[in-house]
Amino acid sequence: xxxxxxCRFCSRExxxxxxxxxxxxxxxxxxxxxERKVERTIRRYDxxxxxxxxxxxxxxxxxxxxLLCVLKKLSGCMGFEIEGVTLDLGIKGNSYSARSVETxxxxxxxxxxxxxxxxxxxxxxxxxxxxxxxxxxxxxxxxGLLKRYALTDVARExxxxxxxxxxxxxxxxxxxxxxxxxxxxxxxVRLTPASASELPGVPRRIKPFYExxxxxxxxxxxxxxxxxxxxxxxxxNTAPTDRLRAFLEEMEARSPGTMHAMVRNxxxxxxxxxxxxxxxxxxxxxxxxxxxxxxxxELCSFCRLRDRVLGTG
Ligand code: SF4
Ligand code: ZN
Ligand code: ZN
Numbered sequence: 001x002x003x004x005x006x007c008r009f010c011s012r013e014x015x016x017x018x019x020x021x022x023x024x025x026x027x028x029x030x031x032x033x034x035e036r037k038v039e040r041t042i043r044r045y046d047x048x049x050x051x052x053x054x055x056x057x058x059x060x061x062x063x064x065x066x067l068l069c070v071l072k073k074l075s076g077c078m079g080f081e082i083e084g085v086t087l088d089l090g091i092k093g094n095s096y097s098a099r100s101v102e103t104x105x106x107x108x109x110x111x112x113x114x115x116x117x118x119x120x121x122x123x124x125x126x127x128x129x130x131x132x133x134x135x136x137x138x139x140x141x142x143x144g145l146l147k148r149y150a151l152t153d154v155a156r157e158x159x160x161x162x163x164x165x166x167x168x169x170x171x172x173x174x175x176x177x178x179x180x181x182x183x184x185x186x187x188x189v190r191l192t193p194a195s196a197s198e199l200p201g202v203p204r205r206i207k208p209f210y211e212x213x214x215x216x217x218x219x220x221x222x223x224x225x226x227x228x229x230x231x232x233x234x235x236x237n238t239a240p241t242d243r244l245r246a247f248l249e250e251m252e253a254r255s256p257g258t259m260h261a262m263v264r265n266x267x268x269x270x271x272x273x274x275x276x277x278x279x280x281x282x283x284x285x286x287x288x289x290x291x292x293x294x295x296x297x298e299l300c301s302f303c304r305l306r307d308r309v310l311g312t313g
Contacts, residue, residue: 005017005024006024007024007025007026007029008023008024008025008029009025009026009029010026010028010029012026012028013026014026015027015030016030016219018030018033018216019256020213020256020257020260027223030219030220030223031220031223031224034070034212034216034219034220035070035073035074037211037212037216038070038074038208038209038212039074039078040211041193041208041209041210041211041212042074042078042208045192045193045194045210046194047162047164047193047194047206047207047208048078048080048162048164048206048208049080049161050078050079050080051079051080052080052081052161052162053080053081053082053083053159053160053161053162054071054075054080054081054082054083054160054161054162054163054164054206055082055083055084055085055151055154055155055158055160055162055163055164055203056068056071056082056083056084056085056113056164057084057085057086057087057147057151057163057164057165057166058084058085058086058104058107058108058166059086059087059100059104059166059229060086060099060100060101060102060103060104060107060228060229061166061228061229061231062214062217062218062221062226062228063166063167063168063209063214063217064104064165064166065103065104065107065221065226065228066166066209066217066218066220066221066224066226066228067164067165067166067208067209068082068084068104068107068108068111068113069107069111069220069221069224069226070208070220071164071208072111072112072113082113082164083113083114083115083116083158083160084104084108084113084114084115084116085115085116085117085118085151085154085155086100086101086104086105086115086116086117086118087118087120087146087147087150087151088100088101088117088118088119088120088121088127089120089127089128089143089146089147090119090120090121090127090128090129090130091127091128091129091233091234091235092129093233093234093235094232094233094234096232096233096234099229099232100229101117103227103228103229105117106227107226107227107228116154116158118150118154120146120150123150124150124306125306125310126306126309126310128142128143128146128235130309131146131305131309132235134308134309135305135308135309138238138239139235139238139239140235140236140238140239142305143235145301145302145305146302146305149293149300149301149302151163151165152202152203152205152293153291153293155203156201156202156203156293160203161203161204162194162203162204162205162206163203163204163205163206164206164207164208165205165206165207166209167207167209167210168209168212168213168214168217169209169210169211169212169213169214169259169260169263170213170214170245170248170249170259172191172207172210172259172263173248173258173259173262173263174242174244174245174248175188175191176188176191176262176263176266177244177248177262178244179191185274185278186278186281186282188271188274189271189274189275189278189282191266191271192267192271193206193207193210193267194206194207198285198294199285199286199287199292199293199294202293202294210263211260211263213252213259213260283296288300288302288303290303291303
């Protein structure tokens with residue numbers, strides 16, 4: 001992204017070139033451009049309202065650490081409160097979970113954000129390593145279920161209005177394409193910048209980076225001096241190679257703006273059509289009979305997983 005031009009907004013030499021907007025920027029103006037862009041996403045999709053209490057999920061990686069930093073900056077002028085939470089998933093290889101907690105905790109302290117650590121093992125009686133040993137299912141799929149469930153559960157218990165996650169435009173574009181290719185339309189239709197509260201008392205899940213590219217998030221995190229963790233999860237090599245992600249990134253490099261156009265067009269045209277087509281087919285969510293969180297059946301998928309791991313089913 002280097003460039004030798006002058007910044008569009010001042011006389012300094014540009015150090016970042018935002019190809020999607022043909023915009024050369026100095027470091028300071030890149031930071032304000034990026035923060036304003038996230039603010040516009042929040043306002044456009046009504047993600048956060050004045051007075052809201054928002055819990056930010058922080059894994060220690062660049063996306064969630066940048067999210068914590070941006071939301072801290074915006075919380076003052078937009079009039080909302082934030083706190084951070086990191087799940088200790090119990091991944092012992094490479095000291096992954098320990099490093100993840102330590103990294104997030106340090107960043108929250110530096111930013112002056114109130115912070116919580118939640119141990120999955122203490123809360124539910126098993127951790128990811130236990131589940132991987134007992135259940136024949138790819139580790140990342142178990143991990144996704146654990147994280148989704150535990151974060152919603154914690155945010156509900158602590159009475160937050162919204163739970164913010166660091167999902168990016170790259171994640172969204174990949175999900176649109178993957179769901180389209182596999183025909184998973186009932187999952188695709190749920191992909192929105194904010195999922196409305198599914199049941200009373202359950203916080204909305206919001207994605208303030210819905211329109212932010214990972215390359216810009218990384219630049220922002222670097223310019224802000226955030227000491228984020230590079231990957232290093234011992235289970236990462238069990239995930240199938242993400243060719244779709246690489247394909248989309250190549251398209252973006254050749255044709256800047258591709259991912260944004262794809263996701264905006266999905267929201268504007270495809271999603272409304274899909275929602276009305278699937279109206280009668282989507283099972284209504286109801287409270288899980290054991291834990292009370294949203295479920296499409298009698299027991300939610302987390303409670304079923306927990307039974308299998310603990311042998312209580
Ligand atoms: Fe979880 Fe997979 Fe990410 Fe590891 S690589 S933290 S198992 S989703
Ligand atoms: Zn400038
Ligand atoms: Zn349940």
